[in-house]
Structure formats: C-alpha cells, structure tokens
Amino acid sequence: MKTAPTSAARPRIPAGAPGVGGTALVERDASTREQVAGSILTHGPSTAAALAERLGLTAAAIRRHLDVLEDQGLVESREQRVYGPRGRGRPAKVFALTDAGRAKFYTAYDELAITALSFLQRTAGSAAVEEFAAERLTGIEARYAQAVTAAGPEVSPVQALAAALTAEGYAASTQPAGAGEQLCQHHCPVAHVAERFPELCEAETAAFSRVLGVHVQRLATIAHGDGVCTTHVPQSRPSTGPVLHDSTTDERSDS
Missing domain, CATH: 1.10.10.10 (Winged helix-like DNA-binding domain superfamily/Winged helix DNA-binding domain)
Structure with a gap:
C-alpha cells in the first residue's frame, strides 16, 4: 500500500x-x-x-x-546623528531614501513643468523665469511668515518655518549648528524641475531670508544631487521679525 x-x-x-x-x-x-x-x-x-x-x-x-x-x-x-551629549551605546540606525528611491515619487508633471519653463525661457528670457520663481512663492511665503509670527516662545523661528514647510510637503526638520541652526528639507516636490532651473532654489532661499529676517545660506540641495536640502540660518536677531516680500530687497544667494 x-x-x-x-x-x-x-x-x-x-x-x-x-x-x-x-x-x-x-x-x-x-x-x-x-x-x-x-x-x-x-x-x-x-x-x-x-x-x-x-x-x-x-x-x-x-x-x-x-x-x-x-x-x-x-x-x-x-x-543616527546625535547632537549634544551622547548616551551609552551605539547610535540607532536610521534609514533614508536614496536618489533612486526619491525618484519613485516624481511624476510626469515634472516634464510638463520643465517644458513650460523652457518655452518661457526661450520666448521671454531668463528674467521671466526668475520672475515666475519669485511669483510662485508669494502665497507660500505669506503662510511661512504667518507661521513664524504665530509661533510661541518655546519654538524658534527656524522650527516654526520647518513645520510650515512640512505642511507644504517638504518634510523639514532642524538641527543646531554652532551659533545658529540648520534647516533640512528631506523632500523637494520640485527637485527635478529645479535641477534644470536653479532659479526655483534661489527664490526659495531669498524667501527664507525674508521670512526669518536674517541672511541665510543654502549649503546643499536635492536638485544638485545632495540627499537633503540644507540651509544654514545664523542666530536670529531678537528684534528682527519676518519680512514680507519686497522686490526691492530681493537678493540672490548661492545655491
């Protein structure tokens, strides 16, 4: 059987x-x-x-x-990076997206935006692209400034700006950096477009300076191949508050 x-x-x-x-x-x-x-x-x-x-x-x-x-x-x-006194044992391991991982979240709308901006640049010149980049941030900048103004005393202006950026889809955080702070954006919805048109990064950096009332410096950008968009913000002056958009005070920063 x-x-x-x-x-x-x-x-x-x-x-x-x-x-x-x-x-x-x-x-x-x-x-x-x-x-x-x-x-x-x-x-x-x-x-x-x-x-x-x-x-x-x-x-x-x-x-x-x-x-x-x-x-x-x-x-x-x-x-994991540890700031301040480090406890016993090894730091925890963290996981971050690679450039390939980030690219999975980009869509065909990037190509449409690049095509539109390329047409604008050809027909109206680079100044028109700069004007578009600044205009794109007008409403967003107002929300950033409002968030910084409304923040309580226990929240630094940079932390308030990071929260506002996160609400806009930039997954932002802050970390101490000497006498100032670093603003880190772990995601940039327009990174692929900004790779072709750095005017978008430059306009954003200028907006941060106006909102925080200090000159900030862009150290790294996702658009240029860095893992995180990093902006150094020096110690804020207590008497200085958010500065709303004024075309006469615009300044282009290195990005």
Whole structure:
C-alpha cells in the first residue's frame, strides 16, 4: 500500500508564487514597502522602530521590508546623528531614501513643468523665469511668515518655518549648528524641475531670508544631487521679525 509522502518529501511552493495566493501577497508586500518609503519621504530618515509605530507594523516586519528596499537601492542605512551629549551605546540606525528611491515619487508633471519653463525661457528670457520663481512663492511665503509670527516662545523661528514647510510637503526638520541652526528639507516636490532651473532654489532661499529676517545660506540641495536640502540660518536677531516680500530687497544667494 502506498503511503503519503512525508513533509520533507513534499515539494516546497515559494512564497509569492502566482496561483496559490502568492500574487496577492506580492502586491500587498509591494504596497507596504511603498508605505514604508512614503513614511521616510514625509518624516525624513527614520529608525525601524519609528516606522513600525507610524505604520502599525511590527519592527520585524518593517526590517524585512527595509531589507528589500535596500537590496533594490531605494533605501540606505546610516547611524543616527546625535547632537549634544551622547548616551551609552551605539547610535540607532536610521534609514533614508536614496536618489533612486526619491525618484519613485516624481511624476510626469515634472516634464510638463520643465517644458513650460523652457518655452518661457526661450520666448521671454531668463528674467521671466526668475520672475515666475519669485511669483510662485508669494502665497507660500505669506503662510511661512504667518507661521513664524504665530509661533510661541518655546519654538524658534527656524522650527516654526520647518513645520510650515512640512505642511507644504517638504518634510523639514532642524538641527543646531554652532551659533545658529540648520534647516533640512528631506523632500523637494520640485527637485527635478529645479535641477534644470536653479532659479526655483534661489527664490526659495531669498524667501527664507525674508521670512526669518536674517541672511541665510543654502549649503546643499536635492536638485544638485545632495540627499537633503540644507540651509544654514545664523542666530536670529531678537528684534528682527519676518519680512514680507519686497522686490526691492530681493537678493540672490548661492545655491
């Protein structure tokens, strides 16, 4: 009489194999990894524990998805920067999007914007592009200035600006830098367009100077291939408040 094959003799069906519920699993995993990458995009470099808490998943599940994203070249890991006294033990590992990972979130609208600005530059000159870049920020700058003005005394103007930038989709944070602060933007919705038209970065830097009432310096930009847009803000003068747009005070900064 024939006996049933033992479990060791039974053929193994790979997880994710189509036809046995694997297709749905593959799609679900891909969707979860997109959420993981999206959370990093929104909140900046994150630990596995922070991602697990945000997405309601276990740390083990998050690490599994992060491993795949790393293998795909979409995410990279590094030690978390610690400012001030460092506790015992090694700093936690954080995960950040690579340029390839960030590119996954860009759309065909970038090409449309580049085409439109290229046409504007050809037909009306570079000055028209600069004027467009400044005009684009008019309403946004007013919201930034309002956020800085409304911030309580426990929040620095740079922190208030970072919160306003995050609300606009720039995933911004701050960190101390000598006598001042650094404003870090982990995402730039217009990075691909700004790569071709740096006037967008220059107009934004000038807007930050007006809002904060101090001359700021752009140190790095995603558009130029850096991982984060970084702006150095010197110690704010107490008597200086947000300065609303005035075309007579515009100044172009290095970017």
